[in-house]
Amino acid sequence: MSDDGPVENVGDRFDRLPATPDERRVAGRVARSAVVDYLDERFGIAPETFADHTFWEKGAGKIWVVYGDYPSPVEVEGLGMTCLRTRQEFWKPTTDFVQRFGSRATRNVVVLGDDAAARFMTGDEQAVAWDGDWGYLVGARETAGAPAPLGVGLYTYGTLRSMVPKGRRR
Amino acid sequence: MNPLDRYEPLVDDPAAFRAACSRPLPTTVRVNTVKAGVDRVCRALAEEGVAHERVGWAGDLLRLPDSSPGDSWAFAHGWLHGQEEVSALPARALDPAPGERVWAACAAPGSKATHAAALMDDRGVVVANDSSLGRLSALRHNAERLGVTATTVTRADARSYSLAPFEFEAFDRALVDVPCSCEGTVRKNPDVVDEWTMDHVESLAELQTDVLRRAVQATRAGGTVVYSTCTFAPEENEAVLDGVLAAEDCHVVEWTPPEGLETSPGVTEWAGDEYDPQVGRATRVYPHQNDTGGFFCARLEAGG
Missing domain, CATH: 2.30.130.60 (Archaeosine Trna-guanine Transglycosylase; Chain: A, domain 4)
Structure with missing residues (x-):
């Protein structure tokens, strides 16, 4: 695989989501813009809600939201909270995310x-x-x-x- | 020997102290202000007929005279967290501001670290660390349930903690709520007095000293370090502070506990030892003073 080609998701660490689909390097990884757009389009949660948050993937399709930013990848056990399950046809928000932002x-x-x-x-x-x-x-x-x-x-x-x-x- | 015997000379009313230690604790909850304000939660509890009283010294604590924390709809919404009244003291002593970087050195199961995040309006960095994988799972569960986005969880030995995962070199504040002999929880866990040994106290004191030293080192000059335990043992409280004051660049600051909370000052002499007079600025809470568990809390400033 060349340096510029797609790379596999590493399931056991936190990687920041790319800002937009154009910046995607990891196959199948969703972009921050897609997450924020989904929450806006599906539930009407304003994108500005997450202006100070970053989104991360750890585990196949499991998206986490954390206040602020960290170097990516970051070797920690938990980063903010889980918010969304992607890499499936219909994305599913988590119970805890819905209780927090719903x-x-x-x-x-x-x-x-x-x-x-x-x-x-x-x-x-x-x-x-x-x-x-x-x-x-x-x-x-x-x-x-x-x-x-x-x-x-x-x-x-x-x-x-x-x-x-x-x-x-x- | 019952270790509580040792502390009778320290308290103003030994009989009231012993009587309080033998009574069960009142049920208290902390309102999770990350998800809902205190007024709204009180209104919701009233609507569903759950009796509750606000705790005078702490705006986000409620006593539940007739129910368990998990019984209500308010709990199902993630608006309440079962937390003993006096364990809400260290996050208040820490007094973190939104946007700051906070280290909770021994954070599991996370009541105090999530409280700190709530006091920061869930904005900033709360690095909640613990060394035990089993306890980390409780910490993660609580942080998720409470919807805290400012928390980062790490698993490391606090005594040799590295900030390598992060892009900053020091914390603004550190919360050092260490493992201890827990006599102050006797009202909840009566077994603690049966399991108590002086050997255990001594080994804990060594660990506590090392963790507190690391916290002082990892906090920026002028930053705040709060040291807390739920034991009455001066060996684990003032003596630990005394050792750290001698070894690290820090001092104990005057801190006025919240109005309405009755407290006693730290002890400066114990079992033939004299401590640095600064430790008298620490705060002791005995069970009979406010009908709570027992607690110890000191606020230090790092550097200079």
């Missing part, structure tokens, strides 16, 4: 009543009234005057399937 979402947020929210937190699927897009939605619950995100649900065929991981179910 209150800034302006679309694809399904607000659940307390009974439905409780069911959502068990990891079950349930029928919901939703006439928006299919795919991954922010599952939220109305409290103290505004929707508060709980996690991610996959909406298809009138059903919302909770993606809340085992360790966060209740």
Whole structure:
């Protein structure tokens, strides 16, 4: 392989995402611009939200977001928080990312009543009234005057399937 | 021998001290201000009928008289973190500002490091380090659940910590909350007094001294280092400070604990030893003073 050709992803270290697809060196790696555009287009989370953050890949397709910047690659055990699973047809935000930044979402947020929210937190699927897009939605619950995100649900065929991981179910 | 016997000469009211040590701890939580403000969280708790009281000396702490931390919707949203009241003291003593670089030397499971990040409005660098892989997993889990983006996790021996992964050469502040004999947690873990030995105290003191020395070295001149433990043992507290004051370029600064928190000063004499008078500026918290666990905390300035 020449110095200029694509290189493989090294799964066990943190590499900063390239700013744009044109700057990509690692095969299959998404660009920062694609991540920020996805969050804007899918959920309406403004790109400026992440003006002071950088995005990193560690593990195949697992994207992390951290405040500030570091030399890349950086040999640490954790960098900010996981935010997104890429390298698959439909990207999926993490529960923790949605709880942190999902209150800034302006679309694809399904607000659940307390009974439905409780069911959502068990990891079950349930029928919901939703006439928006299919795919991954922010599952939220109305409290103290505004929707508060709980996690991610996959909406298809009138059903919302909770993606809340085992360790966060209740 | 019950190690608590040793400390009766240090406290103003030994009977109240012993009585408090034998009672269970009240349940407290810290509001995760990275995700939601304290007023909103209190309103949400009230809506779902969860009794809560604000802790007077700490704006982000709530007592839950009737429930466990994990029982509420507020917890499910990641708005609460179970944290003993007095363990919220060191991040306040550290007083980090947004944009600063902070080292949490022995950070797992991460309550105090994530608290520091929250006080920085989740802006800056909080390097949360621990040497144990098992404890790191708890640290990472907590940092993720709380949604902290300013935290970087490393696994290294704090005594010989290297800043090589980073592009900076010193931290602005360091939080040195060291492993200790933990007598101050007796209300939560009554076994600590049965497992206590002087040999263990002595080996811990050596480790604590080495970690604190490294923290002073890794902090820029004029930067702040907070040393804290949850033990009453002067060997692990003032004596450690005394040794580090003699070996490194630093001093203990006057620090006024938050209003409403009753405290005692550091001890300058113990078991026939006299310490540098500066250690009297440290803060001791005994369980009977505020109905909490026991704690020790000192604020140092590195360099000059």
